[in-house]
Amino acid sequence: MIKVSVVGAKGRMGGNVVGAVNDAADTELALALDAGDDLTRITPENTDVVVEFTVPSVSLDNVLTLIGQGVDVVVGTTGWTDEKLDQVRTALASAPREDQAVFIAxxxxxxxxxxxxxxxxxxxxxxxxxxxxxxxxxxxDAPSGTAIHTAHTIAEARKAAGLAPVPDATETDGGSRGQVVDGIHVHAVRLRGLNAHEEVLLGNPGEQLVIRSDCFDRGSFMPGVLLAVRNVSSHPGLTIGLDNFLSL
Amino acid sequence: MIKVSVVGAKGRMGGNVVGAVNDAADTELALALDAGDDLTRITPENTDVVVEFTVPSVSLDNVLTLIGQGVDVVVGTTGWTDEKLDQVRTALASAPREDQAVFIAxxxxxxxxxxxxxxxxxxxxxxxxxxxxxxxxxxxDAPSGTAIHTAHTIAEARKAAGLAPVPDATETDGGSRGQVVDGIHVHAVRLRGLNAHEEVLLGNPGEQLVIRSDCFDRGSFMPGVLLAVRNVSSHPGLTIGLDNFLSL
Amino acid sequence: MIKVSVVGAKGRMGGNVVGAVNDAADTELALALDAGDDLTRITPENTDVVVEFTVPSVSLDNVLTLIGQGVDVVVGTTGWTDEKLDQVRTALASAPREDQAVFIAxxxxxxxxxxxxxxxxxxxxxxxxxxxxxxxxxxxDAPSGTAIHTAHTIAEARKAAGLAPVPDATETDGGSRGQVVDGIHVHAVRLRGLNAHEEVLLGNPGEQLVIRSDCFDRGSFMPGVLLAVRNVSSHPGLTIGLDNFLSL
Amino acid sequence: MIKVSVVGAKGRMGGNVVGAVNDAADTELALALDAGDDLTRITPENTDVVVEFTVPSVSLDNVLTLIGQGVDVVVGTTGWTDEKLDQVRTALASAPREDQAVFIAxxxxxxxxxxxxxxxxxxxxxxxxxxxxxxxxxxxDAPSGTAIHTAHTIAEARKAAGLAPVPDATETDGGSRGQVVDGIHVHAVRLRGLNAHEEVLLGNPGEQLVIRSDCFDRGSFMPGVLLAVRNVSSHPGLTIGLDNFLSL
Known part of the structure; x- marks a missing residue:
């Protein structure tokens, strides 16, 4: 049984995490804290893994405090810059436990x-x-950070394979061809009723491959949060990206 | 049996029309002409309907000649301006037959x-x-003329219904939100393997309606051409748009 | 301001209706009743329209009582048979008000x-x-009642137009071709994460038309419920189907 | 420059291969043979790789003859049984060249x-x-061999991971739930205008992953055929499946 504390427990995401931790067979809720609560109540005695889902302005301080407490941390808050990540790495280097782990996705x-x-x-x-x-x-923001990341992923794979630029005979366009990210056209649709969706279209003569992700609601994050909770402690240091915990 | 002549019979679209006319049970091929051929060979004696699929630079002259020959005309060539259309209307007003018809789609x-x-x-x-x-x-060209037309269709329907502008909280965008046509965002994808496709996305709280057209090849035009051939003669004067021949 | 009472207000759908009625600018909540409450508290004095969202086993009785109270009713409960509908029609024939209306969707x-x-x-x-x-x-249940209805809609349109059966050369099949409803193949997918979605695929040589409805959550019903609330009173008698209130 | 001969050159697929071999920068056409032609005209002197695209009834004999000629073979014909594959393996064991290769996809x-x-x-x-x-x-045939293969692929991955059967509360169904292949429901749509398409739907609470392949025409096979032509000779023996030549 993994003892999980949640920081940001009253937020929308944090509240979902509390529910998911309670529901899963191999996790149990330790402390559910929110803004104003004392994070030093979280210790290795009551907690194996902390899930931090707050806001970018306080997340770094929270994580540094939690590292100091000697617990492993799964971070769901966004807004991480290289500078902030370096502060996390530095803190981990002098953490109470030698194999301490932080995971950011x-x-x-x-x-x-x-x-x-x-x-x-x-x-x-x-x-x-x-x-x-x-x-x-x-x-x-448009396009989404995820879409920009995917465009870079595609662009790097094409460069590594020595592919020519994507074919495009467009001569006249008033903006419909979207934003070009590293040579890849990215389009952003905004529609009431949708939540978060991404579609990658790949084309060859006579064929198309479509890969599409639909995240209908916040519940879509919970399997990934639980996966991180189960895997973070076996990956000491700072790990970024859920793909590190998938068997790919 | 409708006697159909084809002008532009050696072109890619015209060649398809010749095949479709030969295949259909209620049409038969009269004359198949192309650049350099004498269009005055087409007469009411040998032809009920002419299908004209050439290029914008010669299409108007072809249509005016064919009107003078006293036959009905289905035009598939694009590039029609209001001025050109007026010339067709004028020619029809003094056409040999009183109920003569031209259809442009x-x-x-x-x-x-x-x-x-x-x-x-x-x-x-x-x-x-x-x-x-x-x-x-x-x-x-991007976006397609069809997509621009659809955006106008949507915009006019929204205005007639008194709808507010589409919701969009986008603050930062590098171009991913596409081209705004009459208040409607239009996106153009260019992908090897595709031919001509259009998707309309409509959203309400909790629901989405998607209407999508896939034209995989030139054959997709033939049912529409045959529909026009069968209906043009019962619609004297100039008619624009295949929706006029659908029971909508 | 339309005064709306809700019967089944503690149910999942009813609770959403209460919220939608409170949120809309032209409706206000009158009474919110649930199982055990006395429906005769609802009268023309306090209520213009009742929205009934309960379960099939009690819905008919509720509707008959509400007709007797002299108010118009919008029914969201399912499970209506021809026999039950006849009872509603009979009750409406001797309703307190001459132009009284019931709407079932x-x-x-x-x-x-x-x-x-x-x-x-x-x-x-x-x-x-x-x-x-x-x-x-x-x-x-599989397939959904909506999909069966759509299959009948398609089949009737094809028959009215004199179309031949859909082409299908399948010789060997272990069940993958789905259920044939009035000559139309219907397929049912069951997938965690989805809610209620329907896709109609229509094909000609070289082209496809796709019409798709995505209902992501119960919120997808609310615009339709409000549309019914606004229109029911101008349609005396029994009306079935939201298409009657759309300008189609 | 890879010298490529084509067997079945007058067939629809073979004709496309001839065109693709002529178009590619690193391949050149050696012999284009069809039914009735003498396959022993193909020798290591004039040919590096043969592409065989005929019919199941003659393909095994063709392949055995070509192995005897000492050339590498890429086979596009379908209908391979375990018994037939064993005959290919046996023939390869006593082939003229020690590193001779046959590839079947x-x-x-x-x-x-x-x-x-x-x-x-x-x-x-x-x-x-x-x-x-x-x-x-x-x-x-329905469902397609490819869809059956994908269902097995999914089923094996689920078993290896110890997943429970897919959730499905269906109680009443007239056939709409499709064919169950190794626990996975497979649906087959037949629609004029389509060619060959496959969609894999994967669902979790709140999210969906869709992977879709569209093969619009025979041209969709050519990049794969050329990939096989370029790789077959570096894979001695019998290789089955294009995934062996992709860097996955």
Missing amino acids: PNFAISAVLTDYFAGIAAKYFESAEVVEMHHPNKV | PNFAISAVLTDYFAGIAAKYFESAEVVEMHHPNKV | PNFAISAVLTDYFAGIAAKYFESAEVVEMHHPNKV | PNFAISAVLTDYFAGIAAKYFESAEVVEMHHPNKV
Whole structure:
């Protein structure tokens, strides 16, 4: 039984994590803390793994405190810069336990992680590739960080394989061809009713491969969070990306 | 039996029309002419309907000549301006036969015509609407004329229903949100292997309606061409758009 | 302001209706009743329209009582047989008010209603047609009532147009071709993560038309429920199907 | 420059291979033979690799003859039984050249091969999985061999991971749930206008992963045939499946 504490337990994601930890057969809830609570109540005695789902402005401080407490941490909060990640690495180097672990995932949805991974494998076999992401209309950034990441994944695979640029005879366009990320066209749709979806289109003469991830709600993150909770402690140091915990 | 002559019979579309006319049970091929052939060989004696599939630079002259010959004409060539259309109307006004007919279609694919028509009906019931068109990478214009037309169809339906603008909280975007046509975002994908495809996405809280047309090859135009051949003569004057021949 | 009472207010659907009625600008909540409550508290003085969302075993009795109270009723409960509908018609014939109205909808999702309606229009123009419905794996009936309805809609349109049966050279099949409803093949997918989705595929040589409805959650029914609330009173007698309230 | 002979050159697939071999920069056409032609004209002097695209009734004899001629063979003909494969292995054991190679692929479309491969990787991470294949209505077998193969791939991955059977509460069904292959439901759609398409649907709470292959025409096989032509000679013995030549 893995003892799991949740930081940000009153937030929408954190609340879902509390439920998922309670429901899973191999995890049990230790402490459920939120803003204002004392994080030093979390110790190796009551907690194996902490799940931190708060906001970018406080997440780094939380993680540094939790490292100091000697517990392993799974981080779901976004907004991590290289500088912040370096601070985490430094803190881990002088952590109480030698094999202490922190895991950060830009996206916990297994379908999204696999879409990115499969796009990277398939890209070198196709002449064309484009990315279409679709989200609810309240999202403020476009395209999504996940779509940008996938575009880079595709672009790197194409470069490694020595592929020519994607074919495109477009002469006149008023903006419909989307944003070009590292040579790959990325399109963002905003539609009421949708949540978070990504589609990778790969084309050859006479054939198309489509890889699509649909995240219908926050519940889509829970299998990935639990996967991280189960695997973080066997991966000492800082690990970034759920693909590290999948057998790919 | 409808006697059909084809002008532009050696072109890719015209060649397909010749085959479709030969295959259909209620049509028979009269004359198959191409560049350099004398169009005045086509007369009411040998021909009921002419299908003209050539290039924009010669199509107007062909149509005016054919009107003068006293036959009905189905035009598949694109590039028609308001000025050119007026010349056709003028010619029809003094045509040999009183009930003579010319039909021009921007798109002969029934799936594409219905997608546009359905989008217009559905648009007023949905908070969000976007258009994604997908074509082969040799296409020079983006977005497609059909997608622009569909965006206008949606926009007009929304205005008539008094809908607010589509919701969109996007604050930062490098171009991924596509081209805004009359308030509707239009995206163009270019992918080897595809031919001509259009997808209309309509969203409400908790639901989505998707209407999609796939034109896999030139054969997709033939049912629409035959529909026009069968209906043109009962619609005297100039008719534009295949929706006029569908029972909608 | 339309005064709306809700019967079944503690159920999952009823609870959503209460929220939708509170949120909409032109409706206000009158009474929210549930099992055990006295329905005769609902009167023309406090209520314009009642929304009934309970279970098939009690819905008929509820509706008959509400008709006797002299109010208009929108029914979301399923399980209506011809016999039950006749009882409603009889009750309406001797209702307190002459123009009293009851509305029953098999499906309140506008995207689902339009998918069915568009399938009926498009069917006569396509050689092939099949229906694929996709639901969560807790659903006990397959295929869905909506998919069966759509298959009948398509079949009737094909018959009216004199179309031949759909082409199908299948010689060996172990069940993969699905259930044949009135000549139309219907397939049912059950997948964790999905809610209620239907896809109509229509095919001609070289082209395909796809019409798809995605109902991601119960919220997808609310725009349709509000549409019914706003329209029921101007349609005296028994009306079945949301398409009657759409301008189609 | 790889010297390629084609057996079955007048067939539809063989004709496409001749074109692809002529078009590619690193291959040149040696002999183009068809039924009635003497296969012993093909020798190591004029040919590096033979592509055999004929019919099941003659393919084994052709391959055995070609092995005897001392050339490497890429086989696109279907209908290979274990017994036939054993005859190929036996012939290879006493072939003129020690490192002689034969390659047989059930499917040359890279998108189809990757769909099957990705389904195998992803299957263990999802609670639900179903397969939908879609083909032209002239196909006599349902479901397709490729879909059956994918169902087995998914089933084996689930078993290896110790997953429970897919959830399915269906109580009443008239056949819409499709054919159950090794515990996985497989659906077959037949639609005019389509060619060969396969969709794998994988579901978890709140999320879906879709992997789809579209083979629009015979041209979709050519990149795979060329990949095989380039790789067969470095894989002595009998190799089955294009995945062996992909860097997966």
